[in-house]
Amino acid sequence: MAMNIVVCVKQIPDPADPGELDPNTKTLKRDVKLILDEADSYGVEMALQLVDAAGGGEVTLVSMAPDDEVGGIRTALAMGAAKAVLVSDEALVGSDALGTAKVLAKAIERAGDADLVITATESSDGYTGTVPEQVAELLGLPSITFAKSIEVDGNTIKVKRQTEAGYDDVEAPTPAVISVTAGVVEPRYPSFKGIMAAKSKPVDEVTVADLGLDADAVGWAGARQEIVEIATAETREAGTIIEDEGEGYAQIVDFLADLKVI
């Protein structure tokens, strides 16, 4: 049975060269080249594997990013996704997590009938970890979070959901929105052929109006969250170095006991 999957992919500044915070807007400057958020590369890989296992269907990407940025989308297309919807619009500047979710929900609908929507549990730059659940709510779909594996059985999705103690087995009917945990699969590297093929894969570039959304509902105008202050994180205190003279383990046990973790 063919399986069509939408994967939300965020394009972010390269964490190795992250750029700066804008003191006026208190948000990250995004005028640098953007790349595929590594957190989303797991979702793309999982989607490609599920489509493979189903023996048909395709992976469609959905992304919201400034300046018609496609750098990260191209990487995911080169990995094997078939096409993408990119939402780019001046009016989106200042969108909070809910604003982003509204846009993504509309873009997912535009992408066509999906059996599954996959996101990461949280992005590497914003990491509010709230967009997936908001998208599910807006689309009226079941939401499963922290997936470490996904299996499709007819119209049922079976997920191993990571917990602190281990994992839960959970199920939902398709379609559903599932967020996957980083590191649970090994994302493939784009192949030479994949990179060349990605050049001609369709990217549907749309604006807020194209999605039938009101400009007031998104961007600074629609934001109901407010960034009150940005401050430099406290530098971490230097650790304690214990010279092991045969009794090192005891000191570690004491240390952990002090923290009340054992």
Added chain:
Amino acid sequence: MSDYKAPIKDSLFALRMFGHLNDLAASEKYAQADPETVSTVLGEFGRFFEEVFGPVNAIGDTEGLKWSPEGVTTPAEFKPAYEKYVEAGWQGFGADTAYGGAGWPQGVYCLASEFMSGSNAALSMLPGLTVGAMELLEHWGSEEQKEKYLPRMVTGEWSGTMNLTEPQAGSDVGLSTTKADPQEDGSYLISGTKIFISFGDHDLTENIIHLVLARTPDAPPGTRGISLFLVPKFMVHDDGSLGERNDVDCVSIEHKMGIHASPTCVLSFGAQGGAVGYLVGEPNQGMRAMFTMMNNARLSVGTQGLSIAQASYQKAAIYSRERLQGRAIGSDSPGPVPIVQHPDVRRMLLTMRSQLEAMRNLVAHTAAALDMSQVTTGEESEGWTESLELLTPVVKSFCTELAVEITSLAVQVFGGMGYIEESGVSQLYRDARIAPIYEGTNGIQAMDLVGRKLGIRMGGAIADQFGRMHATLDEFRDAGSEFEASAQAFSSALDQLESTTAWIMEHGMADPRDALAGASPYLMIFGYTTGAWLMARQAMTARSDLEAGSDDAEYLEAKITSARFFCEQISPKVAGLVPAVTAGHEILYDIPEEQLTTF
């Protein structure tokens, strides 16, 4: 964990200056390789090698290889890394599209391959040798041979080797004695011993395609009697499936100074009666065939030098900002300060960095000449070919000589820690040392430059090259007072290159020994001056980028500084080399041979 970073930005910069990407993309052959796609491909290529080959580099060095009568075993971590390389399809980068390759320009491939061997020089020899073997087959193989062997080599499922060297035949390939006896079915039985064969055996591919130089029974002596044969490790059936083991054995591997994870094999052909081989090209044309791939192979060894040296620079630069020693002269702070603040350490870092940029520019320029010769016609194409021929020995030797110097400087920047294996720079120093030796020693390259290359078109090719350098010099002189000292230094180097060239051409005619005596220092003069030429162009490009308005000002200013440093402080080394070129051979023979071994 490896911290190697593919210098993607520097490579794109060099390609933009010297790669002729727009000209190439305008041709039918390379239409796919437009500048934007080149940038994407280099980005993904770089990330791949940083993440996949880089992390297994140190393991390869410390663990090395295991030999048994069944063959060579590579470190366990190599197999998954090489499998990913095959999956990504990188082996087909420059290969013929008719056999599944991407057919990309050599210039782009050369600069990309810097990332490959920078991340892991030893493992990267496997794909590198396969590229050389594919190229030989593409040019000289019969249609049937190409269809049978190339597709699986293009994917990287099978690898290739080059079998020239024998115990008594190193630089002098003409002395080789490996025999090829013709059989009734048109094949040959090969017997003999080859030594020092890189990746002559290993466990990373299911088959190995050996390309072997050997003599047929009626062959004339010397290089005119050498033919090229294809000898598979496993016989290949017509349907592509693998048959029985051929009579080729790896009887031992060498214990080496560096590239520990690259097996250097003694291969015995025909111990059980004869290894089945197939003639590639015409009989007795083996050396001619070798020459077609020599340009590329020499460019890749030059690039290998660049890549290992770049990796060592990265480690040294990072360490210099972490290691605290001494006070900063001229400051009140009690210290200790990062050693990068000391003038002598700065000098080492700039010496490394500026030479690396000059090397990369030289590789980009020379490899682009190869591509341009293929997309142009008539005199224009011949001009590019001449440039390529002239500069190839310079790329090979100059880049590998500097690689040894630069990796040694990296050890120096680390101080005592550099001599300790844990630092990683010690491995790079050892790895780099092979590059001046194989693929024609640097001495042989220098002889090629003075003996063959200067004479191209009766000296017309070198005259044209000087013309291009003078044109840049004129421009550089007019480029403002900022570059006055650099232009002066470049001009002086160019003068000396021209006068030593004239000396060699004149005296070489009268007594070739005089030309050969100074060949190696002459090649270095050639390298430093060509470096200054390309760095002058780098300085002017960076300046005009800045004037056009760039958001990358610090990067471009640094490009200008290293270009100036190269011109003003590196290229004057030329002056010290001139006397060795123009002295002639006599003094070298004034000491009798016996005195050399009287201790």
